[in-house]
Amino acid sequence: MHNETDYSNERILFVDDEPNVLESFRRALRGRFSIFTALGGSAALEVFKSDGPFAVVVSDYKMPVMNGIELLSKVRRAYPDSIRMILTGYADLEMAIQAVNQGDIFRFLTKPCDSADLINAVKAGIEQFRMTNAARELVGVRRIKDGLEGTLRAFTRLVEFRDPYTAGHMDRVAEISALIATRLGLDSDKIQGLHLAALVHDIGKVAVPAGILNKPGSLSEAEFSIIKAHPLVGAEIFQTLETDWPITTIIEQHHERMDGSGYPHGLYEDEILQESKIIAVADIIDAVLTNRPYRPTLGKEEAMKILENEKGRLLDSASVDAGIGLIREGLILGDTFT
């Protein structure tokens, strides 16, 4: 087993409209983290100014004047690095799932919350904060066009420690996307931007707890909504990236679908970037063609059948045709990838 990681210097802010609740948080977490409290949303924003930055901010949902979601979306805009969590009663669960979905919060805790759950959630938040920060620092390292590929590949390596499948998947999807784009006749500058975005398109999965990522069997609605936040988390990680390529938008839109049934925004056809439409096709090709721990590859015929079936409805027709052509000609190798 690992040694206990030391979190005692990490600054955590609790926000509630009841002093007693804040006091109980202080008592439960004393010594483990560096705890700050604020009585209500406006006070929280003041505390951010005087004592921030915070690794994690945990807010109650039901508060007068400014509720927890309103507070956390303000925090998100002003201090995007802070990991945001919300405490909610069972009755507001629907709202909480919605908020996770929109990328506004990292996790929600249901009331009453015992201290073990609270401590675990705060620790997960700190880990997330550290990982996002490490990733951001990588962005700061190289901002010039030529160095971008090396920088983005470093992110893939970062993910690889925790989630080797996703790391390999992003590499393969980048190659397949570039092949499709070439066949569609996109200009080389656009292909370069697409390739870079594809290399990190699922980077937002760093925010998905490992237990959900590797869970066999089906996911609950709440778990799925956490996974569905990954395009937004990915876009957020790269928001400081200075480049003329629309890398953050490509990442943000890679699960949008032509008929508006995708996420996170439910965009339609022309509202979706061509690069994202291409990644969507490459994503499916790779998922179907690779061997997974729980099942072998479904094979090329199945891949072409799925693409044909979703063509024009969920997936961009031209990209599908290009993808099918590549598979048929043996240019995408599938099961030999892994």
Ligand SMILES: [Fe+2]
């Ligand atoms: Fe994805």
Ligand SMILES: [Fe+2]
């Ligand atoms: Fe993907």
